[in-house]
Amino acid sequence: MRIIAIFKRIMTELRRDKRTLAIVFVAPLLILTLLFAILQNSSSVTARLGVYQVDQTIVNQLKKNDNLHLVSLKERKSAKESLMQYNLSAVITQKENQLTVTYQNADTSLTGIVKADLTKTVSGEQMSKLKSALAKVTKRTKPGRAISEINSGMTINENYIYRKSNSSLFISIAPVMVGFFVFFFVFLISGISLLHERTTGTLNRLLISPVKRYEIVSAYTLAYGTLAVLQTVIIVSYVFFVLGVQNQGSFVLVLIINIILALVALSLGLLVSTFAASEFQMIQFIPLLVVPQIFFSGIFNISGMNQIWQGVAKIMPLYYGDDALTNVIKKGASISGVWLDLVVLIGFAIILLVLNIVGLKRYRRV
Amino acid sequence: MEKVIELKNVDKHFGTNHVLNKISLTINSGQLVGLIGPSGAGKSTLIAAMLGMLRLDGGQVRLLNSDMPNRSALQNIGYMAQNDALYGNLTGLENLSFFGKLMGLSRSVLTDKIHLVSQTVDLQDHLDLRVNQYSGGMKRRLSLAIALLSDAPLLILDEPTVGIDPELRIKIWQELDKLHQQGKTVLITTHVMSEIETVDRLLMLRDGHIIADNTPTFLEKQYQVTNIESVFIKAGERYENNSHI
Numbered sequence: 136m137r138i139i140a141i142f143k144r145i146m147t148e149l150r151r152d153k154r155t156l157a158i159v160f161v162a163p164l165l166i167l168t169l170l171f172a173i174l175q176n177s178s179s180v181t182a183r184l185g186v187y188q189v190d191q192t193i194v195n196q197l198k199k200n201d202n203l204h205l206v207s208l209k210e211r212k213s214a215k216e217s218l219m220q221y222n223l224s225a226v227i228t229q230k231e232n233q234l235t236v237t238y239q240n241a242d243t244s245l246t247g248i249v250k251a252d253l254t255k256t257v258s259g260e261q262m263s264k265l266k267s268a269l270a271k272v273t274k275r276t277k278p279g280r281a282i283s284e285i286n287s288g289m290t291i292n293e294n295y296i297y298r299k300s301n302s303s304l305f306i307s308i309a310p311v312m313v314g315f316f317v318f319f320f321v322f323l324i325s326g327i328s329l330l331h332e333r334t335t336g337t338l339n340r341l342l343i344s345p346v347k348r349y350e351i352v353s354a355y356t357l358a359y360g361t362l363a364v365l366q367t368v369i370i371v372s373y374v375f376f377v378l379g380v381q382n383q384g385s386f387v388l389v390l391i392i393n394i395i396l397a398l399v400a401l402s403l404g405l406l407v408s409t410f411a412a413s414e415f416q417m418i419q420f421i422p423l424l425v426v427p428q429i430f431f432s433g434i435f436n437i438s439g440m441n442q443i444w445q446g447v448a449k450i451m452p453l454y455y456g457d458d459a460l461t462n463v464i465k466k467g468a469s470i471s472g473v474w475l476d477l478v479v480l481i482g483f484a485i486i487l488l489v490l491n492i493v494g495l496k497r498y499r500r501v
Numbered sequence: 502m503e504k505v506i507e508l509k510n511v512d513k514h515f516g517t518n519h520v521l522n523k524i525s526l527t528i529n530s531g532q533l534v535g536l537i538g539p540s541g542a543g544k545s546t547l548i549a550a551m552l553g554m555l556r557l558d559g560g561q562v563r564l565l566n567s568d569m570p571n572r573s574a575l576q577n578i579g580y581m582a583q584n585d586a587l588y589g590n591l592t593g594l595e596n597l598s599f600f601g602k603l604m605g606l607s608r609s610v611l612t613d614k615i616h617l618v619s620q621t622v623d624l625q626d627h628l629d630l631r632v633n634q635y636s637g638g639m640k641r642r643l644s645l646a647i648a649l650l651s652d653a654p655l656l657i658l659d660e661p662t663v664g665i666d667p668e669l670r671i672k673i674w675q676e677l678d679k680l681h682q683q684g685k686t687v688l689i690t691t692h693v694m695s696e697i698e699t700v701d702r703l704l705m706l707r708d709g710h711i712i713a714d715n716t717p718t719f720l721e722k723q724y725q726v727t728n729i730e731s732v733f734i735k736a737g738e739r740y741e742n743n744s745h746i
């Protein structure tokens with residue numbers, strides 16, 4: 136009953152705080168879109184592209200791309216063999232209006248280069264066809280024929296040797312980002328909200344009532360848990376359905392991992408807020424507690440680090456969250472593949488929540 | 502007479518500042534008690550000690566027959582803090598019903614009580630306004646309304662009449678007198694000496710000690726003055742002189 140009262144109160148306050156809501160729900164989408172734009176094309180490297188029986192016009196168009204090195208293949212071989220033999224990133228073959236591309240896809244940025252250039256070339260080809268068709272229309276006024284020429288554009292058929300997904304640098308760090316945003320915002324907002332309650336004296340006032348300490352912590356967990364669920368659904372849906380990252384695993388499992396991660400962030404935020412005297416001091420904990428977690432969370436490969444640093448990674452909640460998210464999104468792991476990560480995360484959350492309940496004893500000892 | 506508040510040798514330092522110096526005090530049921538003292542004397546600290554919200558350096562507190570700190574004893578206390586601990590983003594009504602629910606009032610009782618207390622503090626027309634948009638006095642009145650909400654047998658009010666106009670102040674005191682007549686115990690702090698002439702018992706806190714504890718008329722006689730304001734000054738002077746000897 137009291138939990139519900141506090142829960143409802145926090146939700147009402149949140150609902151009226153329009154700017155915080157905008158930040159929580161819109162800012163991650165903006166940043167993800169920016170990252171998407173930046174990381175989609177990496178233009179400094181060149182990709183080796185094999186062509187076999189492809190129209191000379193298309194080959195000439197492809198040659199115009201500085202970041203492609205074209206290799207003409209003479210013998211008929213399986214794509215896999217050609218890729219190996221000539222150290223190629225992709226092989227293209229043509230059968231009438233159908234191009235078949237086989238990506239080697241071990242280095243996802245190379246795949247991205249070929250894919251971008253190819254799309255550009257083919258659409259350029261179609262544009263010129265469209266133009267000439269339009270010219271014919273205006274000259275001969277035979278619309279039927281022109282339209283059939285427009286429609287006879289190229290189609291591209293794609294295959295992958297490694298991993299059956301389209302990958303880019305963005306896609307490889309998307310799972311990390313999804314986990315990070317949920318962690319970061321829930322940490323900050325729940326922490327600041329409890330801090331605000333402390334500095335305005337309402338926490339003290341709350342405790343001069345028969346409310347139990349665990350009821351306060353539970354209500355906060357419930358309220359910010361709800362916020363985290365909403366935020367997770369929005370971010371994850373955006374990444375999967377708008378930015379086109381393919382999820383190899385279950386959507387629901389991704390949500391569950393994020394929600395558990397949010398629970399850790401929430402309890403950490405609440406706990407840390409008791410050591411901050413102002414909102415500004417709360418911000419000061421970000422470089423200390425949040426930023427290092429990004430470094431250890433899978434953007435960089437930590438398996439080459441020395442043992443001590445690997446140990447450091449293992450005390451960071453985001454390390455487990457991202458391990459789980461990466462396994463599900465990129466490798467299609469099911470719950471049996473990530474249960475250990477989830478158990479560790481739940482362990483973090485429980486310990487932190489208990490510390491919060493005990494921590495409230497500073498204000499009222501019972 | 503039932504003891505409602507009982508302090509034994511309550512002691513509290515903040516660093517070198519000895520705010521409460523072994524204070525012993527008993528307040529019986531049905532008393533209307535005024536607590537006065539210079540700013541910074543420790544009135545709010547003494548109240549925090551009574552409520553069990555303070556880690557004492559020594560001594561015991563019993564409140565309504567429970568040793569403090571005790572969570573369930575808080576059920577029977579209507580408390581008004583010196584600072585307005587209100588939720589600015591919520592309306593007056595939402596604040597009232599939130600604190601009412603915390604005190605465990607059922608929905609039906611709550612509606613009636615909110616109606617009643619908001620009239621007592623003359624806020625019935627402003628309940629749908631966000632507290633952010635309240636004036637200082639309106640916030641005080643809302644805090645008082647929250648303290649009155651649960652119909653508790655013990656009311657502890659820390660400067661309830663600060664920033665409240667004379668007309669409304671009289672109305673609030675009429676309400677307090679009414680509650681007193683109903684047999685409730687009331688402890689109130691204030692800096693307005695004129696309003697406290699009518700209490701049953703006046704406590705004066707200074708330098709960590711209770712330097713005066715009697716009825717207002719007795720104290721006026723003792724110091725040969727005609728009002729409490731003069732008692733406050735004389736008692737202070739006499740205390741300072743004695744402590745310098």
Ligand SMILES: Nc1ncnc2c1ncn2[C@@H]1O[C@H](COP(=O)(O)OP(=O)(O)OP(=O)(O)O)[C@@H](O)[C@H]1O
Nearest residue numbers: 515518520538539540541542543544545546547583
């Ligand atoms: N948390 C604290 N830490 C350190 N000192 C404190 C703390 N709370 C109160 N004090 C000190 O204790 C003394 C008494 O404070 P208190 O608030 O009880 O005074 P008061 O009698 O209520 O004053 P006022 O009439 O101005 O409300 C003051 O000197 C104050 O500086």
Ligand SMILES: [Mg+2]
Nearest residue numbers: 544545546583
């Ligand atoms: Mg005070």
